Amino acid sequence: MKKPTFLFPLAVAILIVVHGLLPQTNDSEFDIKAFSELPVQVGGRINPLDSVARNTLLILSARQRVITPEGKSLSPIEWFMDLTMRPEVADTYRVFKIENPDELGIAGLAQTGQRYYAFNDLVPYLEEITRLFRGIESDSRQRSAYEKQIAELYGGLIRYHRVMRSFHPIGTPERMDRLTDEYENYLALAEPALQALHRRHSGKDYDAALLNRFMAFSDDYSELSRTAYLRVVPPPAPVDPMDDWKNVGLELVDVMQGNELSSYVMDYSRLTTAYRSGDAEAFNATVAEMRERFRADFPGRIGRVQFERAFNGLQPFSLSMQLYVFVFLTVCVGWLRWPKELGRAAFWILAIAFAIHTLGLLARMYIHARPPVTNLYSSAVFVGWGAVLLGVVVEKFHRNGAGAAMASLVGFSTLIVAHHLAMSGDTFEMMRAVLDSNFWLATHVVVITFGYSAVFLAGALGIAFVLLGLFGKRFDKAAAKSIGGMVYGIICFGAFFSLLGTILGGIWADQSWGRFWGWDPKENGALMVVVTAAIYLHARWGGILRERGLMALAIFGNIVTAWAWFGTNLLGIGLHSYGFTDGGFFWLSGFALSQLLFISLALLPWRFWNSPFGREKFGGTRRKPGGVIG
Amino acid sequence: MKLVVQFFSSLRLTVVLLSISLALIFFGTLDQAEYGIWHTQKLYFQSFFVAWAYPAAWPAHEQLHWLRIPMPGGYLLGGLLLVNLVAAHVTRFKLSAGKSGVFLIHFGLILLLVSELLTNLLAVESQMPVDEGSRRNYSESYRENELVFIDRSHTEFDTVHSIPVSYLNPGTTIDVPDTPLSVRTVEFYPNAELGRFPGGESRGMATRGAAVSMGLVVTPKAVTYAEDAINTVTAYIEIIGPDGPLGTWLVSNVLDERFPAQVVESGNRAWEVALRFKRHYYPFEIELIEFSHDRYPGTEIPFNFSSEVIIHHTDSNKTRKALIYMNHPLRYEGLTFYQASFANDDRTSIFQVVRNPGWLLPYVSVLLMGLGMAVQFGIHFIRFLRKRQGTV
Structure with a gap:
């Protein structure tokens, strides 16, 4: 019985990993993978189209799937292909998520029980939506929940409209079918039209009809240059990565100045023609040609772009999330039966999950060419990673499952947080000038975030202590001592890293603004974490608090750290704005309340503690009336 | 006495003070x-007492507007922590190898608290906007103001007599040093809006100067605390010469170089009078050669601001070139110049100028604290590992 109990969970974990790593099969004849690796410049960096598709869909729909009216499920890139190349079809897909459609105040829009709407569903109300948007508060930080929803819908429609026009002008299906002809016409017209224009200026006879035809094109293309979202046309080689790419409209307009039309514009029109007519062979040939050209022009870039597409497909963080849940369940079962075998299995699954989490983190660092923490999203990924790292170490020393269970809990929760933070778009956003310092990002930011990891893990172990102490049938004095020691050790780490991180932050601030300390919300938050850890350590060294008090304080550390991490972001946003309407406010206060509940459980008198440890304590206090209750 | 010492050196007091600090920082x-x-920094951290009031923007303000939470301010708490720490070291602590880390941390902490106090008391911050191709030899405070009388009669230099606005209390008269003039403050507005009186004729108290010629009226406003807003400090002042009052002028920091100077004459001498942001003059000029503002391609996200400058010192040995950019300030003559902002379509660079004699102290103290933490937790960790080896 022993071996299988250890091996069975491990085998399940390996199955989960293998299933997660298997490439997603696609029955399409079009080479979607190659298409999804085509590079475009957006948000100041070169992305594969796959990332653009995912981020756009996340912003509109808050998910990574589109269900067609026929019930077929599309991946983001498949949806993106329809959006840009078969817009008349894409307009029927329900991709606009409206959380509370009834509350928009637009009669007739809401469909019962439906939170997803297609562009065609919204067409009749476009004017109304625009009118409502014009009427709301212009400062986005001061908006009410209702106003936020209007702004989101309006912003989503604009984005949809602009992304759709990324490759070429959008018109009737007939026009879309014949884009290549259109461009050729336009190019053929360009020279005679420019001559006609010249003649007109010098008062000579000119072909007015020809000039008018050409001007109609150029008006249309300059409109396109203002709307097309993606920059798909790289400058001629050799290329500096900081050079501006052009969007397709701008490239077409520049033909008027005698520039040649980039082959990328023609290629995208060929792709569209081929895709619309179902000609997979022509499509694939064009994509292959574009790839080759990009590889030749950007020899150092293609690897990163392809890697990013592969990273998107593998979703290592969602895989580690599944494993973290599994670790937690394994330990929980272990507390009831086979603690030794399941504890060992849990440790190894945790190690596998941690390895995958680490690979994800490293992959992001490679793609971004940055230290691991650059924004709120990556801090969430890193906090979880740090907590699991500490959890693995602690579990290796103590081997009682508590470290593994709580580390996996923190790892899972922070990845959930990261998942929700990713809804706002590209998680590889560029760093503003003052933050653009790999040295400080690698030192201050990483160290302080690791401090958060430690405090969260200590807080989670505090919760485990309380719950096991109140209800655990096997939770004895030795186990209590072991968890108590873990919490202490981890808070020592937390204190060290938070203080070091805060200090490094002070030095950075002195280097950038001339003040070591400025009492700004983020700095104060970090200081509060340090002070909380200091209170814990002094209270423990002075014997001022005992088990229950110390655990309550460790759990309180969760609230302080959450405040330092997120609360200050809600606040740091201008006068008289407390961020009440921010979605984060709801979750943050919910989290704080839940922690307060655990703290009150921790403070329950010993007679409510049903574990062997609690009963012994209760006996102890009864024998020694007047003794310190700790 | 023994009880007092025991109280002030106790760990319990440390824990209580730290807990109150937590609340103070939070509120x-x-x-x-x-x-x-x-x-807020002044209210909470550079004060002895403070009371948090239930904010008007919060729900249920109607019912809870009376709610106040009083607490000791930063100076009092910091002071008590300092006393507590010093007392503990004098009475309880014995220096030993095992406690060396704790000593270092605590000593660093003492130094940090002291350096914060020094910074509060001594540091001066101001801003210096410089246009491309031009020079400047002074920086301006963006919060403090001064009333100045400028004597431009000398060909080589101007003489500036400066009075801090904190002396401008309505009804009081003060002499302007080295001049035959004195100033009686008629009205003082910490923040105001200046506008033209419809019809062009002022109903204000001024009898001379810009207010009369432009028909200006003053509307008092509440002081603003917004980070990016400035207070239009404004006053009516009566200027008195040796032979009696010369008239009442309206002065305001919004009436700057864009407007004609207001001139006071007495005898055969003349002074320009102005209320302006407090200026700090230097024995050198900063010339801005070029300001660059680079953005990531296709975005408005900046990735670099930098200013190429030449510092022309009256002592030409000290003249030098420098590049000031984000995270790379210029330290020069006890001052530090930071790239703070820009204006005027990227043709003007704005430097933050900081004089902080104690700027090195935090570095020393954090070095001590970092070292102390490493030593202390290192000792703990090694002990822990040894113990585990012992048990296995």
Whole structure:
């Protein structure tokens, strides 16, 4: 019985990993993978189209799937292909998520029980939506929940409209079918039209009809240059990565100045023609040609772009999330039966999950060419990673499952947080000038975030202590001592890293603004974490608090750290704005309340503690009336 | 006496003081949404007592507007912590190898608290905007103001007589040093809006100067604490010469170089009078050669601001070139110049100029604390590992 109990969970974990790593099969004849690796410049960096598709869909729909009216499920890139190349079809897909459609105040829009709407569903109300948007508060930080929803819908429609026009002008299906002809016409017209224009200026006879035809094109293309979202046309080689790419409209307009039309514009029109007519062979040939050209022009870039597409497909963080849940369940079962075998299995699954989490983190660092923490999203990924790292170490020393269970809990929760933070778009956003310092990002930011990891893990172990102490049938004095020691050790780490991180932050601030300390919300938050850890350590060294008090304080550390991490972001946003309407406010206060509940459980008198440890304590206090209750 | 010493050196007091600090920092962060960072800092951290009031922007303000939470301010708490720490070291602690880390941490902490106090008392911050191709030899405070009388009669230099606006209390008269003039403050407005009186004729108290010629009226406004806003400090002042009052002028920091100077004459001498942001003059000029503002391609996200400058010192040995950019300030003559902002379509660079004689102290103290933490937790960790080896 022993071996299988250890091996069975491990085998399940390996199955989960293998299933997660298997490439997603696609029955399409079009080479979607190659298409999804085509590079475009957006948000100041070169992305594969796959990332653009995912981020756009996340912003509109808050998910990574589109269900067609026929019930077929599309991946983001498949949806993106329809959006840009078969817009008349894409307009029927329900991709606009409206959380509370009834509350928009637009009669007739809401469909019962439906939170997803297609562009065609919204067409009749476009004017109304625009009118409502014009009427709301212009400062986005001061908006009410209702106003936020209007702004989101309006912003989503604009984005949809602009992304759709990324490759070429959008018109009737007939026009879309014949884009290549259109461009050729336009190019053929360009020279005679420019001559006609010249003649007109010098008062000579000119072909007015020809000039008018050409001007109609150029008006249309300059409109396109203002709307097309993606920059798909790289400058001629050799290329500096900081050079501006052009969007397709701008490239077409520049033909008027005698520039040649980039082959990328023609290629995208060929792709569209081929895709619309179902000609997979022509499509694939064009994509292959574009790839080759990009590889030749950007020899150092293609690897990163392809890697990013592969990273998107593998979703290592969602895989580690599944494993973290599994670790937690394994330990929980272990507390009831086979603690030794399941504890060992849990440790190894945790190690596998941690390895995958680490690979994800490293992959992001490679793609971004940055230290691991650059924004709120990556801090969430890193906090979880740090907590699991500490959890693995602690579990290796103590081997009682508590470290593994709580580390996996923190790892899972922070990845959930990261998942929700990713809804706002590209998680590889560029760093503003003052933050653009790999040295400080690698030192201050990483160290302080690791401090958060430690405090969260200590807080989670505090919760485990309380719950096991109140209800655990096997939770004895030795186990209590072991968890108590873990919490202490981890808070020592937390204190060290938070203080070091805060200090490094002070030095950075002195280097950038001339003040070591400025009492700004983020700095104060970090200081509060340090002070909380200091209170814990002094209270423990002075014997001022005992088990229950110390655990309550460790759990309180969760609230302080959450405040330092997120609360200050809600606040740091201008006068008289407390961020009440921010979605984060709801979750943050919910989290704080839940922690307060655990703290009150921790403070329950010993007679409510049903574990062997609690009963012994209760006996102890009864024998020694007047003794310190700790 | 023994009880007092015991109280002040106890760990229990440390824990209590740290807990109150936690509350102070929390409420001091919350109130930044009410008063901005700068003012909250004064209220909470550079004070002895403070009371947090239930914010008007919060729900149920009607019922809870009376709620106040009083607490000791930063100076009092910091002072008590300092006393507690010193007392503990004098009475309880014995220096030993095992405690060396704790000593280092605590000593660093003492130094940090002291350096914060020094910074509060001694540091001066101001801003210096410089246009491309031009030079400047002074920086301006953006919060403090001064009333100045400028004597331009000398060909080589101007003489500036400066009076801090904190002396401008309505009804009081003060002499302007080295001149035959004195100033009686008629009205003083910490923030105001200046507008033209419809019809062009002023109903204000001024009898001379810009207010009369332009028909200006003053509307008092509440002081603003917003980070990016400035207060239009404004006053009516009566200027008195040796032979009696010369008239009442309206002065305001919004009446700057864009407007004709207001001139006071007495006998055969003349002074320009102005209320302006306090200026700090230097024995050198900063010339801005070029300001660059680079953005990531296709975005408005900046990745670099930098200013190429030449510093022309009256002592030509000290003249030098420098590049000031984000995270790379210029330290020169006890001052530090930071790339703070820009204006005027990227043709003007704005430097933050800081004089902080104690700027090195935090570095020393954090070095000590970092070292102390490493030593202390290192010792703990090694002990822990040894113990585990012992048990296995």
